[in-house]
Amino acid sequence: MENETHTVTCSAPVNIAVIKYWGKRDEELVLPVNSSLSVTLNQDQLRTVTTVSVSRKFQKDRIWVNNREESMENPRLKRLLAEVRRLTKEQGSMSGNGTRPPSHDCHMHICSENNFPTAAGLASSAAGYACLAYTLCQLYHLQVDVSLLARQGSGSACRSVYGGFVKWEMGEREDGSDSIAVQVAPESHWLELEVLILVVSSEKKAVSSTRGMQTTVKTSPLMKYRCETVVPQRMETMERAIVERDFPSFARLTMQDSNQFHAVCLDSYPPILYLNDTSKRVMQLVTAYNKLHQEERVAYTFDAGPNAVLYCLRETMSELISLVTHYFPPTPGNERNYIRGISSEDCRTDSDFTKKLKLTFDPTPGLLQYIIRTSVGDGPRLLTQPLLGLDGLPLATTPPT
């Protein structure tokens, strides 16, 4: 009993917001200045896997992320672990199924892997902290809202604890107890909705989301109008568009909110610029495509980086892929692995159609690193294959991506 090792392994998805979270009213508790809403992506393409082991044999807490040991001095990580230990102590030692969870005073080893670039604007912190919070709740049999814990690791992480369409209610209470994620609709609700991620850069971004949003809250006059007037209305309209599966409304609001998020970034002082020329070309392509069809058939959204996330219905996907690969072809030699994820039939462009689009740029190879086709997905899963061995050390794994 004394030397028993408890181990749990889980996976969690990435989520991409269609109404953006940007700005905190409480840095410590990670409480936002506005509510937000996101789509959870399919874990077959983008996911974090985390194993947590707890044992009296361990000398100290340790964490490995993507095969590299990292410092435990990260304040958000420390806060999350402290909160889990506090709740474990408070909730006692018996779980509902009669088995005994590990004691709150043992050290833990954490091992986590992302199957996509970390800190590159692909929401790695969201999947990472959602996975950690979910795994800890399973391990310690905690009776708690997982989104409350995930939020304290990274705000957007709270939305990754559910599949489908998820809103993060900003809440009003000072202690943050009502600042939680709620599922608006499960992944089965809108099976035709698909996602294309255009990876412009997988470099670490210059201004982190945490720091960028602090500057915006402090300096942008436009931000006040966004939080008080724009987002509350958009949350309602977006929820309705999702419930009614109204793609044109969903797409319009998604693009408008991405535009406004980048507008408040530019309105910050000093200004924050996450979009680059390739991002702007993607915006132009989507706008021209929708104009030609006289309705919104594709939506773009950009987080704190130049990568584009495009939403469309399945019936539009092959035309979209053919257009994107026409205007953003791979560099010669890079064709083979250019489109990843859900396999796509051979998509060719109709040259008359592309001529009608009237873009101000010509097809240019090499502006995108690669493209990921994915769909809407489920929430965290309990897995059986651990990343840590019986000695509590990482098992030989694949090299970090």
Ligand SMILES: Nc1ncnc2c1ncn2[C@@H]1O[C@H](COP(=O)(O)OP(=O)(O)OP(=O)(O)O)[C@@H](O)[C@H]1O
């Ligand atoms: N699997 C993981 N387990 C634990 N922590 C992780 C994991 N993946 C990422 N993180 C944490 O998240 C940080 C990256 O967060 P950051 O917000 O900079 O990038 P991002 O989430 O990829 O981008 P964005 O939030 O703008 O979409 C990492 O430096 C690490 O501390």
Ligand SMILES: C[C@@](O)(CCOP(=O)(O)OP(=O)(O)O)CC(=O)O
């Ligand atoms: C642009 C965003 O992706 C910002 C995400 O910010 P984070 O959740 O990464 O920030 P912290 O709470 O400081 O960790 C928009 C969104 O996901 O809603």
